[in-house]
Amino acid sequence: MILVRAPLRISFVGGGTDIPAFYRTYPGRVVSTTIDKYVYLVINPTPLIDKVSARYSQSETVTHPSKLQHTRIKAMLMDLGITNNIEIGSFASLPAKTGLGSSSSFSVALAKGLHAHKGKRLSPREAAEAASRLEIELLKEPIGKQDQYAAAHGGINLFQFNADGSVIVEPLLLDFKKRAEFEKSLILFYTGLTRNASDVLKDQKKQIGKKREMYKTLSDSALEFRDKLLAGDIKGLGEMLHETWRHKKQLSTKVSNTTLNSLYDAGIKAGAWGGKVLGAGGGGCLLFVASPKKHSDIRRRVRAAARKAKLADFQEIPFSFVDSGTDVLFNNDSHVRV
């Protein structure tokens, strides 16, 4: 049995610039961090059962992976030529579609786990690329590579997506004081609005030609964000996010909606320096940067706005940063094959 753990991520700036339509002509850049919310994947070889099983919110048992409903498990099993005697189960700390990158975290865990099952250990970069290939090439999802890279590597990083498809990973190494100060300034809410990242991104992708200049600004602002973070200028970071959020709102009509606007405005009115919608927008989570002194006010006001908008599943998500990426936590399968 193999147990793999992949962290979720909070993306601060530059989302959308990791799409090839953009980075083929100008470097895309994203700053993100992994957090202590995880996707877990269990891979169990079943030598005596000539079937393929996938266990998630559904439970499927089929005679060949081509018959699976779960698109990612199906595509990756087919791609790796694993056709029988395997059972795959997934577990998560949070529901899907929160905007915390969970679907790519799942893909990285799947890539790392199934390769381990075949006796091959993937480096973070290999795992990120394998997951990106699965989602973008095999499944034709109109998404970028930032989430796969974030989940595979772990920690606070600046990712740069180059025209030739290569990715530069720059870890932003903060000492514990700066790191704790930044972490304590953040407050995260699940809005209860779910969205399909692909829909928003498809819409954004269509408009990339028109909005190229704005994307360039977004990409460059990732560098500014890095510099402010390393300098410990948390207020500056918050204010930057506020600017970026306003920029992004113009990118696609689906990135924001009245409900989200009302929650966001409530947070700003309560004293947040800035904030953003996490993920591709249209729902998911809302993140604020604010002095910890303002957090209880923000909590109260944003909660009230959520009640008014009748968001039944609205809820705060407490979290901590983590440094670890996607790890095989347990493997008694391919015992020490080197």
Added chain:
Amino acid sequence: MRDYIDKHMRELTVALEHVPADEIAKAIRTIQRTFERDGRIYIFGNGGSLSLATHWVSDFNKTVFSHNLKKHVKRFQAIRLPSTEEEYSAWANDEGHDMVFLGPLQNYLQDTDCVIAISSSGNSTNIVKAISYAKKRHVPVIGLSGFDGGKLNKLADVKILVDTEKGRYDLVESAHAAILHLITKYFQDSFEHALQYAKKPRKIASLTRGK
């Protein structure tokens, strides 16, 4: 006499000033990641470096949390290899001295672990053998080397090189001791800070799966 002492102190200061800070930061991150996945840290070296390894393990496993041992239930699991003299002698006598680190490492190593290797020349065969094995397993290797870094500095994922004239074991080992103490002190301060400024835990009540 005074000149001799001053000269040595200056040389040591210069050697310390040239240690790449980014690599120490990476070493700290590597250890933090190992802690997060409940992995173990294996550390080893020859001669004086072996004593540095033993010294570090005793500091790291206990002293890091000394400010409040009761509140830190989860602690580091750092282990010096070989962990007993008997094991050392058995591997050396039966399998050859090249196997004293690789032998035990093969027994213990899991994917969740990390390795710290200390070698002034960076070229000791037993060290190079052990880290080559860890590299093949994709287990991160922190290398503390001296002189020109040798093979250890080339192979290690984290390259902590104390750049000195060849043969200056005195400077290299003193600097290694300082760096290892820095790492211990960092985690000591970090965990103490985390306790002091701990956020009150907030419960996640009703986020349900599979919507």
